[in-house]
Amino acid sequence: xxxxxxxxxxxxxxxxxxxxxxxxxxxxxxxxxxxxxxxxxxxxxxxxxxxxxxxxxxxxxxxxxxxxxxxxxxxxxxxxxxxxxxxxxxxxxxxxxxxxxxxxxxxxxxxxxxxxxxxxxxxxxxxxxxxxxxxxxxxxxxxxxxxxxxxxxxxxxxxxxxxxxxxxxxxxxxxxxxxxxxxxxxxxxxxxxxxxxxxxxxxxxxxxxxxxxxxxxxxxxxxxxxxxxxxxxxxxxxxxxxxxxxxxxxxxxxxxxxxxxxxxxxxxxxxxxxxxxxxxxxxxxxxxxxxxxxxxxxxxxxxxxxxxxxxxxxxxxxxxxxxxxxxxxxxxxxxxxxxxxxxxxxxxxxxxxxxxxxxxxx
Amino acid sequence: xxxxxxxxxxxxxxxxxxxxxxxxxxxxxxxxxxxxxxxxxxxxxxxxxxxxxxxxxxxxxxxxxxxxxxxxxxxxxxxxxxxxxxxxxxxxxxxxxxxxxxxxxxxxxxxxxxxxxxxxxxxxxxxxxxxxxxxxxxxxxxxxxxxxxxxxxxxxxxxxxxxxxxxxxxxxxxxxxxxxxxxxxxxxxxxxxxxxxxxxxxxxxxxxxxxxxxxxxxxxxxxxxxxxxxxxxxxxxxxxxxxxxxxxxxxxxxxxxxxxxxxxxxxxxxxxxxxxxxxxxxxxxxxxxxxxxxxxxxxxxxxxxxxxxxxxxxxxxxxxxxxxxxxxxxxxxxxxxxxxxxxxxxxxxxxxxxxxxxxxxxxxxxxxxxxxxxxxxxxxxxxxxxxxxxx
Numbered sequence: 001x002x003x004x005x006x007x008x009x010x011x012x013x014x015x016x017x018x019x020x021x022x023x024x025x026x027x028x029x030x031x032x033x034x035x036x037x038x039x040x041x042x043x044x045x046x047x048x049x050x051x052x053x054x055x056x057x058x059x060x061x062x063x064x065x066x067x068x069x070x071x072x073x074x075x076x077x078x079x080x081x082x083x084x085x086x087x088x089x090x091x092x093x094x095x096x097x098x099x100x101x102x103x104x105x106x107x108x109x110x111x112x113x114x115x116x117x118x119x120x121x122x123x124x125x126x127x128x129x130x131x132x133x134x135x136x137x138x139x140x141x142x143x144x145x146x147x148x149x150x151x152x153x154x155x156x157x158x159x160x161x162x163x164x165x166x167x168x169x170x171x172x173x174x175x176x177x178x179x180x181x182x183x184x185x186x187x188x189x190x191x192x193x194x195x196x197x198x199x200x201x202x203x204x205x206x207x208x209x210x211x212x213x214x215x216x217x218x219x220x221x222x223x224x225x226x227x228x229x230x231x232x233x234x235x236x237x238x239x240x241x242x243x244x245x246x247x248x249x250x251x252x253x254x255x256x257x258x259x260x261x262x263x264x265x266x267x268x269x270x271x272x273x274x275x276x277x278x279x280x281x282x283x284x285x286x287x288x289x290x291x292x293x294x295x296x297x298x299x300x301x302x303x304x305x306x307x308x309x310x311x312x313x314x315x316x317x318x319x320x321x322x323x324x325x326x327x328x329x330x331x332x333x334x335x336x337x338x339x340x341x342x343x344x345x346x347x348x349x350x351x352x353x354x355x356x357x358x359x360x361x362x
Numbered sequence: 363x364x365x366x367x368x369x370x371x372x373x374x375x376x377x378x379x380x381x382x383x384x385x386x387x388x389x390x391x392x393x394x395x396x397x398x399x400x401x402x403x404x405x406x407x408x409x410x411x412x413x414x415x416x417x418x419x420x421x422x423x424x425x426x427x428x429x430x431x432x433x434x435x436x437x438x439x440x441x442x443x444x445x446x447x448x449x450x451x452x453x454x455x456x457x458x459x460x461x462x463x464x465x466x467x468x469x470x471x472x473x474x475x476x477x478x479x480x481x482x483x484x485x486x487x488x489x490x491x492x493x494x495x496x497x498x499x500x501x502x503x504x505x506x507x508x509x510x511x512x513x514x515x516x517x518x519x520x521x522x523x524x525x526x527x528x529x530x531x532x533x534x535x536x537x538x539x540x541x542x543x544x545x546x547x548x549x550x551x552x553x554x555x556x557x558x559x560x561x562x563x564x565x566x567x568x569x570x571x572x573x574x575x576x577x578x579x580x581x582x583x584x585x586x587x588x589x590x591x592x593x594x595x596x597x598x599x600x601x602x603x604x605x606x607x608x609x610x611x612x613x614x615x616x617x618x619x620x621x622x623x624x625x626x627x628x629x630x631x632x633x634x635x636x637x638x639x640x641x642x643x644x645x646x647x648x649x650x651x652x653x654x655x656x657x658x659x660x661x662x663x664x665x666x667x668x669x670x671x672x673x674x675x676x677x678x679x680x681x682x683x684x685x686x687x688x689x690x691x692x693x694x695x696x697x698x699x700x701x702x703x704x705x706x707x708x709x710x711x712x713x714x715x716x717x718x719x720x721x722x723x724x725x726x727x728x729x730x731x732x733x734x735x736x737x738x739x740x741x742x743x744x745x746x747x748x749x750x751x752x753x
Binding site for chain 2: 112113114115116117118119122125126129130133171174175178240241242244245247248254255258259260261267268307
């Protein structure tokens with residue numbers, strides 16, 4: 001698929017951004033933040049959303065100067081060919097690792113909660129095939145499914161809200177800034193890798209957006225909506241389960257669903273909620289995987305897309321997913337402690353650097 | 363051509379991988395656990411499960427026939443809860459399915475020793491819901507599960523209803539596993555569970571919700587009687603729909619009021635490192651039964667009754683606070699109030715909260731309102747002489 005011919009509407013961009021922000025954040029980030037700041041974790045999450053916003057704007061500003069070019073392409077202009085290609089390769093590795101983490105999140109949900117007897121490899125292959133198919137079909141398909149996923153998020157969060165209302169205990173959220181505003185702010189750095197995905201993906205897909213002038217507004221809306229979703233989910237998690245219980249959970253989002261019920265009659269709706277969540281995590285993984293392949297192709301100068309490329313790419317993605325996702329202890333430790341050091345430079349330092357270099361050069 | 367082959371291959375891969383053979387669970391091969399009881403026997407855990415008998419659910423009992431128990435009881439021992447549960451598989455012809463447990467009952471001996479393993483098992487198992495109710499019985503928990511319910515076929519639902527009905531009597535407590543865990547994990551909070559006892563109803567064994575069990579860390583710290591439990595419910599704002607029986611301010615005969623709404627607010631202050639709490643209760647009740655013939659449509663009489671009611675509620679709350687202070691166990695959540703309202707002081711107070719709490723002072727202010735005498739305008743009195751008594 002050739003990205004020059006492809007366009008996605010601004011609504012589709014918003015939908016993709018929403019799907020990038022919330023699905024993994026509600027899974028792992030809530031536990032990570034609660035271990036740091038207790039019941040203030042929703043505040044840290046909100047700060048992370050606000051932090052990401054100016055960086056989305058930076059990417060938009062730089063992208064506007066290089067119409068029709070992705071970050072991989074214009075970094076070769078800004079930093080020179082060698083440094084630009086090196087950055088392209090680093091971006092490829094970053095995206096493929098990021099996609100592997102997203103695919104792992106889905107597999108862990110299925111194998112740990114819904115299909116505990118099904119081998120990890122089976123779910124991995126199953127999900128990977130769908131992700132690779134999305135990559136093969138390209139951004140138009142991802143964007144169209146993104147709209148469906150976005151529509152389903154309304155049902156997801158409406159159900160969470162309605163079923164959790166009887167369990168709401170506002171006092172569990174107080175006192176605000178219990179561990180101090182500085183610590184809450186510091187903790188938001190751990191949430192930044194979850195929200196920062198928006199700007200780095202935007203840097204890759206911005207050339208495809210139909211209305212370039214409104215691209216920032218669309219992307220920022222996606223970040224804001226996705227952010228509002230997960231901040232709401234965080235607050236509900238604390239109000240229903242409490243900070244102590246949330247902090248010991250690996251995937252508190254699933255434990256929240258174990259703690260609520262829809263009316264008196266529908267007690268177990270985990271599978272239903274996972275089926276609604278699935279579309280967003282699919283777009284999340286699909287978009288990242290697509291960006292990874294594009295980064296590689298643009299770095300080495302491949303114009304055409306062949307089936308064998310997708311197969312090789314799928315094997316690489318599968319290998320990484322197995323390596324990172326199979327051992328849950330390793331995965332959580334990696335996401336909690338090591339991943340911010342890898343993600344933050346790409347998501348926050350790179351847009352800033354690009355903007356500075358662009359300003360100097362112009 | 364190449365694309366078609368790839369597509370067919372992909373379809374086949376997906377088709378075979380989503381067949382779901384590994385997690386296939388046929389309903390006729392599962393044994394649904396309704397309630398579980400856990401006891402400590404010597405150094406081992408004894409797990410007793412009540413498993414639903416599906417055929418008894420489909421039969422309509424006919425008159426005169428001896429009714430079959432609607433459940434099958436199974437017990438096994440193990441060094442850990444999980445081992446005991448796995449040991450059940452050696453006896454059970456069906457795969458024991460834990461996802462529908464309604465109540466976890468902990469035996470008295472186990473509660474007094476250490477419940478950590480039990481909590482760990484039930485929290486870690488993704489099959490189980492965190493809404494499962496937690497109860498403690500002073501004796502053998504397994505024995506409780508032998509009780510055949512009078513009304514329900516499902517003994518788990520029966521036990522669940524007994525606990526859920528706590529609001530009607532105001533003499534028992536109800537807690538879900540998630541809330542119990544939250545208090546257990548909080549270093550300054552202490553969880554409280556329902557107390558279930560075995561009693562007799564028309565000569566047959568029946569389960570009764572009576573009082574509550576207070577835990578400190580992983581051990582049972584003590585029991586609350588029914589009056590103390592009522593005080594706990596007032597403080598925790600869970601008293602709605604229960605009743606209070608007070609003495610008529612004029613002749614001492616019983617007058618019953620039903621609590622329609624109860625709101626409790628707690629204000630704290632700290633002076634020289636000693637906390638004090640002001641508890642304000644506002645209760646709106648309906649008069650639902652009157653043993654005396656006092657005319658409470660007379661507002662002066664009604665005010666007197668409200669005063670007596672307020673004093674009764676105050677007594678309940680005070681008795682609970684006194685028990686908590688004597689035990690040096692804050693199971694009432696005053697630590698959370700202090701934390702919310704005095705964040706700076708709390709850092710210091712929390713270091714030795716049990717001691718500080720036992721020295722804290724409390725002021726209880728209860729305001730009651732009885733806006734309705736149900737459908738009556740005047741008391742049910744046989745003659746004009748009685749009807750006008752105390753007017």
